Amino acid sequence: MSQLSEQPCEACRWDAPHVTETEIERYRTEIPEWRIVERDGIMKLERTFTFRDFGQALDFTNRVGEIAEGAGHHPALLTEWGKVTVTWWSHEMKGLHRNDFILAARTDEVAT
Numbered sequence: 001m002s003q004l005s006e007q008p009c010e011a012c013r014w015d016a017p018h019v020t021e022t023e024i025e026r027y028r029t030e031i032p033e034w035r036i037v038e039r040d041g042i043m044k045l046e047r048t049f050t051f052r053d054f055g056q057a058l059d060f061t062n063r064v065g066e067i068a069e070g071a072g073h074h075p076a077l078l079t080e081w082g083k084v085t086v087t088w089w090s091h092e093m094k095g096l097h098r099n100d101f102i103l104a105a106r107t108d109e110v111a112t
């Protein structure tokens, strides 16, 4: 299977399949710095990136925004001085879809 980040995102619908435990374990090997959190009963992928200052954090935020717009799939972004917390989940299906792991992998690629 090619890199997770190169996989295509599919339009996720409210009735799309949630990732299975097996898939989560497989995908997590490619994005080991991401944690799975559960808030209001919804599982999410989250990672905090650190930067030199707010300007660097903002530049990264905008790069992630471009990824999201390109994929039609959007994260929650908390941009602070020197750090950005990115949280991916599929809003309509209220959980984790393969898309979220793909976009987490793409997020790592623009974090350099």
Ligand SMILES: C[C@H](O)[C@H](O)[C@H]1CNC2=NC(N)=NC(=O)C2=N1
Pocket: 012, 072, 073, 074, 075, 088, 089, 090, 091, 092, 093
């Ligand atoms: C109409 C629009 O395409 C949908 O609301 C998209 C927008 N971006 C999205 N992003 C995420 N993370 N989950 C969604 O369900 C979602 N739906």
